[in-house]
Amino acid sequence: MEPQTQQPPVQGEPFLGFFRGDVHSELADYRERRPVTPLRLPDGRTGWLLTRHDDVRRALADPRLVKDGLLSPLGFRPQLPPDIYAATAQNMLTVDPPDHTRLRRLVQGAFTARRIARLTPAITAVADQLIDELDTPGPHDLVSKFAFPLPITVISELLGVPAGDRDSFMESASIIAAGAHRSRELPGAMIGMIGYIRDLVAAKRRQPGDDLISALISERDSGDQLTEDELVSTVYLLLLAGYDTTANLIGNGAWLLLDDPTRWSAVRADPDQMSQVVEEVLRYESPVQLGTHRMTTEDVTYGGQTIPAGSTVLLSILAAHRDPGQYTEPEAFDTARERSPHLAFGHGIHHCLGAPLARLEAQVAFTRLVSRLPELRLVEGFAPRWRASALMHGLDELLVTTS
Structure with a gap:
């Protein structure tokens, strides 16, 4: 089939994320009828949405689609001082090789499967402490009281963030994750977050500890392999990526298990299946809605449609995970699937470095x-409501009770 070169009409409404109503139904319509479609971004430019599994997977590893240091997947850039942008846009998620290769190499030693496995007792202790607070009469929000505190405690311990700072960090992180949907609060949250990280780095320089920030400072100060902005930006990425996506994974998975009592009973009877349960949660209700921003360095063709050079490309992880061309009965939540390949942690050079940690935290949590x-x-009467976020896919709340 000859590639289409004429750009079809752009929809009138800017794309702010598929979080209203039945997200999967809306995405299925795109996947089946308009698998490669242009959408108007908040800044007026045209972005291209990919929704079929094969296209999304290929695009995630396509060297012609680059990060180029851009922060927003939707062309939304809050008004910030240049030094704040510099301190958020120089990490391994936002840069391309060779800088990406160098930055990833400096951090990956902290996230090996063996090192992560040693965290099991600590994660279990945190989970049990949070469960103690849930094991009381009355309704509880499992999202705010369990799904979010667990990963923020774990990543804070790894990085060396003091316990007293974690509540304020969670609030700032939630604003940043919401992006354009909390645009008025976003500049203040980002400025505050970067200011806090800079202060924390300075404190670790004065008094190093047995934590990842201190290790990164040592790399920066001894070998000059990290610039100061790269150091701050890397900590910024690890704090955000190490908490929000895992919180969504735990919240989404708990809802799926509790929504059908037979599922809850099944995992109670056979906890050895928990790793398989986690993989199906990652597929069925991925904690990530869209892959982060990519830009085409030349004309590329997907699904018979030519996407011009310099275009923003949006990769729908949720749509890819319900593609009947890839999965048998994709609309079924089936923890017995023999094979459940998914893209929740990405694919290619930007595959999530923290995937082993996220999997372990979810397995321990469930x-x-x-x-x-x-x-x-x-x-x-509980009915799920999804957070207003173009990137993330997670519940606003999950109301549960034991009484």
Whole structure:
């Protein structure tokens, strides 16, 4: 089939994320009828949305689609001082080789499977402490009281963030993750976050600890392999990426298990299947809605459609995960799938470095919940509402009770 070179009409409404109503139904319409479609971005430019699994997977590893240091997947750039942009846009998620290769190499030693496995007792202890607070009469929000505090505690311990700073960090991170949907609060949140990280780096320089920030400072100061902006930007990335996506994974998975009592009973009876459960959660309700911003360095063709050079490309992870061309009965949540390949952690050189940690945290979270709170159930009449975020896919709340 000859590639189309004439750009079809751009929809009138700017693309702000598929978070209203039935997100999967809306994306299915794009995937089946308009698998490569132009959308108007908030800044007026045209972005191209890819929704089929094969296209999304190929694009994630396509060297013609680059990050180019751009922060927003939707062309939304809040008004910020140049030094704040410089301190957020120089990490391995936003740069391309060779800088990406260098930055990833400096961090990857902290996220090996063996090192992550040693965190199991600490993660279990955090989960049990949070469950103690849930094991009381009345309804509880599992998202705010369990799904979010667990990963923020773990990543903060790894990085060396003091316990007293974590609540304010969570609030800033939630604003940043919402992006254009909390645009008025976003500049202040980003400025505050970068200011805090700079102060934390300065404190670690004065008094190093057994934490990842201190290790990165050592790399920066001894070998000059990291610039100061790269150091701050890397910490910024690790704090955000190490908490929000995992929180969504835990919240989405707990909802899927509790929404059908037979699922809850099944994992209670056979906790050894938990790793397989986590993989199906990652596929069925991925914690990431869109892959981060890519830009074409030349004309590229996907699905028979030519995307011009210099275009923004949006990769729908959610749509790819429900593609019937890739999965048998993709609309079914089936923890017995023999094979559940997914793109929740990306693909190619930007594959999520923290994937082993996220998987472990989710497995521990679900295992401890079903073990310690076997009678846990959704509050009667609970209906899921999804956070207003173009990047993330997670619940606003998950109301549960044991009474």
